[in-house]
Amino acid sequence: MYNINCDVAVIGGGPAGLAAAIAAKKEGAEKVLIIERDESLGGILQQCIHPGFGLTRFNEELTGPEYYSRFTEEVSSLGVEVLLNSMVLEVNDSEKTVICVNKEYGMTKVVAKSIVLAMGCRERTRANIVTPGTRPAGIYTAGSAQRLINRQNIMVGKKIVILGSGDIGMIMARRMTLEGANVVMVVELMDYLAGLTRNKVQCLDDFNIPLKTSHTITKIVGDKRVEGVYVAPVDENKKPILEKEEFVACDTVLFSVGLIPENELSKNAEVEICPVTNGPVVNQYMQTSKEAIFACGNVVHVNDLVDNVSAESEQAGKYAARLAMGSFPEKEKEIAVKTGRNVRYTCPHKLIKSNENEKVNLYFRVLAPEKSVKLIARCGEEIISSKKEYRVNPGEMNNLCIETAKISGNEIVIEALKEE
């Protein structure tokens, strides 16, 4: 088997992997290798031709290709090595190896001092949400339609219904309208928007595309090609009210119903997985339950902004490099991060109190939308970080900055309290 030795091996060449590799190299790791299954770097951003990236990081509104090319340029100028067209089959923690398959080298064994998981996520499909009906042509996930239209020059349909008001769904509504399709409606099960408000304004409202919240598709109809869908309102338990079902004619249905972190490799490596995010449990160094395995980006938790992915991936890369070089912070104590009132999950899931005083950016999502909220991090009754928010929404990530020196006891609770 062909052998490659490196200090830090990064699995995945999307925004997470690129930022991690760059940070690892800058931190001083000598040989950093990105392993990517696609024929080029950039990951999903290659098909995200719309603007809206980089507002936080670069203070500019960039398209996906502009955003990732800033990183790929740095990857090549810093001398990060890249193995394209290479599918990783196995990550082995005890041997610190990554086995991949590549057309040129065949089976390849990468031996690393530390490994960064940056495989991203994949879309939930019709099968995941079990939509009844026939199985004609014309049913796509929003992301695969996006790839076909934006990268492969294949238009997916003319008259379209989209299920799910996630960002990809709304962005595809605009994209297909601009390409001459008629987007009949966007159907959303919840009583609130799943994606960002600015996407509703610029992708739906701009083109008078109706958004039907508290509705769902009850059945897909059609023999060879989709002929239409039945759409019904749902009750408070999200059960369709079938008496109010209506037929909507269309030739294409797009599913934009959420993303699942892609963790087959992590699970095989016996990395501990968080049941809420479906991604690895990590500390502030983005280190998993296995010492030499780090993880970052959508493989850990599904982000709404790539800017956040880049920031947390830099942490992963930096500390993966420090582990490889033998200069990792000395652990004094492990602190559990617990979710309190109206908090669904946090990332990182635990904090390490080390010999260094660190400022940690702790990301989290709320369970339900709410107005006039105070976000707090507390140890017992003592509040160690807080911030007021006019409004919180499950679709928009929140964060608190925590100084590890201020932590007392063995746990921190993160809460979104209602302000009077």
Add this chain to the structure above:
Amino acid sequence: MEKEIICTVCPRGCHIKVVGDDKNVQSLEGYGCKRGVDYATAEFISPVRILTTTVKIDGNDADLLPVRSNKPLPKDKLFECMEIIRKTSVKLPIKQYDVVISNICDSGADIVASKSVL
């Protein structure tokens, strides 16, 4: 004329009620900050958007070049611009930010390459 504008400057998403005519704003209600006033005023008088799409590459049916307007375009010209872009194709190599169509629809904006294809 009265219009409700959802501000997209920050995630707060204020619903701002704007009253005015084609050229002037008479009153604004419901904004949370100065940036919201600027956004709603511009959005009321002449809404603009960045246009992003793809153009064909000569001699290559299976690949596309992502392009963008280098500045925001009047919202009501988006479809007119798309008509022109649809008929356009480029020759390789092309570098990021190379102009593909200059001054599209007399908007003052250029359509430029979002990435390099060599």
